[in-house]
Amino acid sequence: MGSLFHYLSVNFSIVDLLDILMMSFIVYTLLSLIKGTRAMQMLIGLGILSIGFYISSFLEFFTIHWFFSYFFDYFIIIVIVLFQDEFRRALTQMGKNPFFAKITEEKRAMISDLAEAVTRLAKEKIGALIVIERDTGLKNFIDTGSRLDSRVQSDLIYALFITASPLHDGAVIIREGKIAAAGCFLPLSKNPNIDKNYGSRHRAAIGLTEDSDAIVILVSEESGEANLVKNGKIISNLSELEIRQSLIALLDLSQGAVNLPKKMIAWIKSTQEKNHP
DSSP: OHHHHHHHHHHOOHHHHHHHHHHHHHHHHHHHHHTTSHHHHHHHHHHHHHHHHHHHHHTTOHHHHHHHHHHHHTHHHHHHHHTHHHHHHHHHHHHHOTTTHHHHHHHHHHHHHHHHHHHHHHHTTOOEEEEEOOSSOOHHHHTTSEEEEEEOOHHHHHHHHSTTSTTTTSEEEEETTEEEEEEEOOOOOOOTTSOTTOOHHHHHHHHHHHHSSOEEEEEOTTTOOEEEEETTEEEOSOOHHHHHHHHHHHTTSSSGGGGSOHHHHHHHHHHTSOOOO
16 A cells, blocks of 8 residues: 555656546536436447456457457547537537536526516515525525425426415525425514515515525515616516526626616625625
């Protein structure tokens, strides 16, 4: 064991470490691209064939080993043919952004589903509270609700807040692009200067954002308005497009705030200031 550590200390450099880390990242990215697709099943099949190749060699099954030998002589061509769609998608994403393209695409899809669901809820005057977790952990509040760990989908968000749903009174909390829990309880704001017309949903949205960097989407069942809350500050009566553009700007996915009306740009800037109740 000592000789192994000595060999590594002499021959293993920082360049080797970077080489291993980069290769690990490439493999992880490729596996992420094919996870849950038909390509994953094909990859498993190739793995089984590779195991068969080495077993046939070890047990001296000459006919089977001869067949596998010819098969793997054209291995690169076979891989390119089998995984051509996955390679095309991977190269396209790398051309956009080698590190964050997949994450950005998933966040944009989440925002689109949220904006669609919220607009539908607002039209039907169905109250809703949707929390997007950021750097401040919200585990304490997630634990008060029912765990879901589900992908954000417009129809699912709508179904969670309709009156017939047992979870409609609480908040939905989104963590790392997934619905972590529904029916969660949030702390009410203790700000004495809060608008007296605000109900419990407004106070809960303000209360949570006063103590965290979370973003809250609020739908008022009284007015049928969609609102955004951050840092204890509310902007009301938003359209589907305005919700989408504001979330893109707040989540730093692009320079989306440039296309927003002046009042929304001013609100986003105000949310970056320290709140003093």
